[in-house]
Amino acid sequence: MRPRHIGLLAGGALAVVLALVGFAALVSSRQSPTGTIVTGAASIGGPFALTRSDGRAVSERDFLGKPTAIFFGFTFCPEVCPTTLYELSGLIKELGPEADKLNFAFVSVDWGRDGPEELASYTSAFDSRIQGLSGTEAEIETVTRAYRVYYKRVPIEGGDYTIDHTASVYLMDQDGQFVGTLAYGEARDTMLEKLRRLVAGA
Ligand code: NI
Numbered sequence: 001m002r003p004r005h006i007g008l009l010a011g012g013a014l015a016v017v018l019a020l021v022g023f024a025a026l027v028s029s030r031q032s033p034t035g036t037i038v039t040g041a042a043s044i045g046g047p048f049a050l051t052r053s054d055g056r057a058v059s060e061r062d063f064l065g066k067p068t069a070i071f072f073g074f075t076f077c078p079e080v081c082p083t084t085l086y087e088l089s090g091l092i093k094e095l096g097p098e099a100d101k102l103n104f105a106f107v108s109v110d111w112g113r114d115g116p117e118e119l120a121s122y123t124s125a126f127d128s129r130i131q132g133l134s135g136t137e138a139e140i141e142t143v144t145r146a147y148r149v150y151y152k153r154v155p156i157e158g159g160d161y162t163i164d165h166t167a168s169v170y171l172m173d174q175d176g177q178f179v180g181t182l183a184y185g186e187a188r189d190t191m192l193e194k195l196r197r198l199v200a201g202a
Contacts, residue, residue, distance in 0.1 A: 044178035046146035050133040053120035068103040074110035075122040089127035109151040
């Protein structure tokens, strides 16, 4: 397993900014030019084709019938992803049997480095109920557009790169409709309550 640090200072500030940018984009996308919230189906979510960590194909249809918590990131992520997956794994344990009424998915936007094997070992280090999904560049473009996820490669020292990305966990109902998010850094009790309400269909 590759080392990861869960430092909470410098990266934390960046993560908060990214979360706010992501959320602002999300909110603005739901507002009409006059500033009122558009009612009806929010255009977040939609068709996608990706690969599960066991190598099998998966689409949005495979998640219907149960609500879903879906998150976008990458396995080399130094902070936001490991922190979020750690939080999610704790929430899954706390939900107990209720957790089986939800799908949990982690989509890697790092089509250059993350494939099924990388995601299998990465997500199972947190909770095997979190499905790791990967795809080609085109497939990742499709799913990130559908979910309005921001991600951008940022070069780092040594010719390598990191990826800035939306930090929110998207909550979808059993029909694949967007119902809300878990924000990065949100109080644990609030996240737990949101997941319980998602299970209850409330
Ligand atoms: Ni990340």
